[in-house]
Amino acid sequence: MFSKKKSQIAIEFLILLAMSFFIIISFMIIIVSISKTNARIQSFSDIDDLGKSLQQEVMLASQLEDGYIRKINVPVTLNGLDYNISYGESPKEGYIFLGFKDTEAYYFIPKILGNITRGDNYIRKNNGILNISQS
Amino acid sequence: MKHKQSRRTGQVWTMDFILGLIMFIFLALVAVRLLTTTYDSGDYGRLYREAVYFSDNIVSSGYPGNWTTGLVMLPGVVDDSRLNVSKLQQFSQMDYYATKSLFHITSDYIFFIQNATSTMNMSRCVYGYNILVSSNCSFDINTVSHKNLVRIDRIVAYNSTLVRMVIYAWN
Numbered sequence: 001m002f003s004k005k006k007s008q009i010a011i012e013f014l015i016l017l018a019m020s021f022f023i024i025i026s027f028m029i030i031i032v033s034i035s036k037t038n039a040r041i042q043s044f045s046d047i048d049d050l051g052k053s054l055q056q057e058v059m060l061a062s063q064l065e066d067g068y069i070r071k072i073n074v075p076v077t078l079n080g081l082d083y084n085i086s087y088g089e090s091p092k093e094g095y096i097f098l099g100f101k102d103t104e105a106y107y108f109i110p111k112i113l114g115n116i117t118r119g120d121n122y123i124r125k126n127n128g129i130l131n132i133s134q135s
Numbered sequence: 136m137k138h139k140q141s142r143r144t145g146q147v148w149t150m151d152f153i154l155g156l157i158m159f160i161f162l163a164l165v166a167v168r169l170l171t172t173t174y175d176s177g178d179y180g181r182l183y184r185e186a187v188y189f190s191d192n193i194v195s196s197g198y199p200g201n202w203t204t205g206l207v208m209l210p211g212v213v214d215d216s217r218l219n220v221s222k223l224q225q226f227s228q229m230d231y232y233a234t235k236s237l238f239h240i241t242s243d244y245i246f247f248i249q250n251a252t253s254t255m256n257m258s259r260c261v262y263g264y265n266i267l268v269s270s271n272c273s274f275d276i277n278t279v280s281h282k283n284l285v286r287i288d289r290i291v292a293y294n295s296t297l298v299r300m301v302i303y304a305w306n
Contacts, residue, residue: 016152020159023159023160023163027163027166027167030167031166031167031170034170034171035170038177041177041181042177045181048239051239052188052239055208055209059198059208059209063200092206093206093208105239107239108208108209108237109208110198110199110208
């Protein structure tokens with residue numbers, strides 16, 4: 001009788017352990033899901049900030065006089081994460097493309113010569129034409 | 136002795152366990168609620184930044200300076216601190232979602248021009264999101280469902296007087 005009760009306690013303990021484990025895992029899944037969403041929003045926010053500031057840089061440069069030159073630094077990573085940046089053209093205007101994982105964003109800018117890359121870029125205006133180069 | 140053994144086994148399943156479980160679930164719910172609150176404040180920060188960015192750009196000439204609905208990169212309706220009514224009219228002809236895309240904002244927005252006494256009817260009373268507006272240009276911002284709401288006021292000149300451009304953004 002005593003041995004039977006001992007084994008009963010062991011089974012109860014295991015059941016309780018399993019229940020606790022299940023509850024803790026459930027909450028951990030919720031927490032990981034929330035933090036993943038937050039990280040994704042933060043990454044998009046960083047990409048968006050960079051895109052808007054580059055757009056403003058190029059728009060401002062296009063409205064200034066010939067001889068304008070300015071060094072702009074495009075970060076190599078955003079919060080330690082890799083991303084893609086490139087320049088493209090549609091018939092009417094140019095655009096900066098920014099890509100991060102499954103997120104893509106386009107920012108319209110005036111047409112330029114050259115390309116935008118990560119690191120140091122030099123934006124120049126000569127004869128009314130904007131040029132972006134890395135030296 | 137037999138009675139004592141029986142009580143010990145029962146303790147695991149009854150009051151101690153139920154109390155412990157309730158306390159654990161309560162604290163876990165508090166933790167999740169705290170996390171959700173943190174997530175919400177991030178949402179508000181983004182909305183505020185978008186509202187400021189939108190107001191900065193709408194109170195500018197836009198790009199190109201002589202933009203039209205056919206060629207526009209960033210719309211703006213103010214030239215040299217003066218409200219440009221023709222640009223305002225062009226803006227009102229643009230698709231609302233196209234303007235959101237040009238500004239790169241995810242929040243919804245409206246803006247309107249106010250003189251000292253009331254909302255002015257330029258090409259229309261309210262620009263942006265399609266909100267229900269009465270014939271005397273009055274409306275209730277609370278008719279749109281929102282979690283967070285931001286209001287930004289900008290002063291611009293119009294016909295030698297100062298008017299207020301009121302911007303509401305929400306998500």
